[in-house]
Amino acid sequence: MVNCGACGKFLSSVGAASCALCPLKYHKACLAISDIANISRDWACPNCKRNIRRGDNSQTPVKGICVSPLHGEEPSECPSPKAEDGACEEALHNKELAQFMAEMREFRKEMVQLRDALSARLDTIERRLDELEQRQPEAGSVTALAARLGVTLEERDVVFAERVGPPPAEAGGRARRVVVRLARRNLRDELIQAARAHRSFTGAAEGRIFINERxxxxxxxxxxxxxxxxxxxxxxxxxxxxxxxxxxxxxxxxxxxxxxxxxxxxxxxxxxx
The missing domain is CATH 3.30.250 (Rec A Protein; domain 2)
Structure with missing residues (x-):
C-alpha cells in the first residue's frame, strides 16, 4: 500500500505526483497543485529540491525584480513564481485553521443557545418570585392558624401559600381552599397531626376549619x-x-x-x- 509522503494517508497510484529523485509519491492537494495539472517526469519533491546543490547564482536577479534588456530603463516588478517548497505544510496549516474556525463558530452558536436558555430560565424564576411575593399575605394566616394549634411556624417556613378553586359566588358560598407548601416535611406532618387532634377546630369568621394533605x-x-x-x-x-x-x-x-x-x-x- 502506497502512502502520501506528506500526510501519510493512503495514496492511489493514479493521479499521484511521483518524485523523479526519490521513491516518494504525494497527493496533488498536499502540494497545492491542481488535480488537472500534469506532473512532468523530471518533477522533484520539496525535500529533494532542498537537497539539490545550487550553483553560482551571483548573476541571478533579485526575486520579484525584472531587469529590462534595454539600457537605461527602470527595473520593474514581475510576478514571483509559484513556490512549491513547503506547499504541503501550508495546505495542512490552512486546513487546520479552517477546522479551528468551524469549531469556533459551533462553539459560539452553542454559547448563544445557552445564553438564551439561561435568560428564559431567569425570567421564569423572576415571575415565580413575583407570584410568591403576591401570595405571601396568606403566609401570615397560616402561621397564626398553626399557633392556635400549638405548632411553632414562622413565615420563613412557608414556601408559598395561595388560594385555589372557584370563588365563593360560584361555589355556593364555600370559601376557597388555601394550599400551603412548607419548607420541611416534618413541619407538615406536625401541623397535620395537630389538626387531627383538634377535629372540631373552628376559626373566628371562617367557621369549621379542615386541614388535610394535598x-x-x-x-x-x-x-x-x-x-x-x-x-x-x-x-x-x-x-x-x-x-x-x-x-x-x-x-x-x-x-x-x-x-x-x-x-x-x-x-x-x-x-x-
Missing part, C-alpha cells in the same frame, strides 16, 4: 370514592398519610391501603349502582 388529582378522586364507600358500609376511619389513602373498619381492626379503584372493590366490595 393529594394528586388521581388520589383526590380515589379518596373521595373511598369516603363514599366507607360511609355506605359504615367503616369508621378513612384518612391519608404522606400521600397514601388508608381505611379501617373500626378501632383495632386491620388497616388497608388503597392505590386504585380495584383496591376499593377488593377491600370494600363492588359498588352498588
Amino acid at each position: 393529594l394528586t388529582r388521581h388520589n383526590r378522586q380515589l379518596f373521595h370514592l373511598a369516603c363514599e364507600e366507607c360511609r355506605r358500609l359504615q367503616w369508621k376511619y378513612t384518612w391519608t398519610r404522606r400521600g397514601r389513602i388508608l381505611v379501617r373498619k373500626a378501632e383495632g381492626s386491620s388497616v388497608y391501603q388503597l392505590r386504585s379503584k380495584s383496591d376499593v372493590e377488593r377491600v370494600l366490595g363492588p359498588r352498588q349502582s
